[in-house]
Amino acid sequence: MDEQLKLNQELEDSWKMQFIGQYHQTMDSKGRIVLPSTFKEILIHYYGGEVGINTSFEDPDGKLLIVFPLPVLARRLNVIRELMSKNENMRYLFEHYSGSIRGTIDSQGRIVVPQQLRSGRLNKNIVVHGRLDTIVLWDMEYFENKFRPESEELENIKETLRNSGNLDLLF
Secondary structure, three states: OHHHHHHHHHHHHHHHOOEOOEEEEEEOOOOEEEOOHHHHHHHHHHHOOEEEEEEOOOOOOOOEEEEEEHHHHHHHHHHHHHHHOOOOOHHHHHHHHHOOEEEEEOOOOEEEOOHHHHOOOOOOEEEEEEEEOEEEEEEHHHHHHHOOOOHHHHHHHHHHHHHHOOHHHHO
């Protein structure tokens, strides 16, 4: 019984470290975005308030930015470095993410997006989107256009969930 309680506590504690939710924020002329209070608390309490900011390797349009707590970025880079011994093409991913720009959360809970990362990517209206161990910054207009699944895509999602017995995930 004690082992089950310990496992439950570990699961509960791990969820306290996760970024979950979607928020609409504005970015000021200096590139500052106020983070949701829960995101700020997680970043400061569990990760020391230091982050790495970069474009997403998977986004061909380059219109979203990823905010990594520094320990999460370091962990991912270590995994990618190990994978490079098996696939030399992983060096592209390693070089991309090792080029992340360091940042911190200021006393007002804001993150500063460097000019070279926001230029041509983010406008004033931003979607701050929690993705478990990272935070994604989207330009709101791009986000709204990108995440409107076509009826065929929606049917494909439903079919996958139906076949896996997880239709309740559709909400």
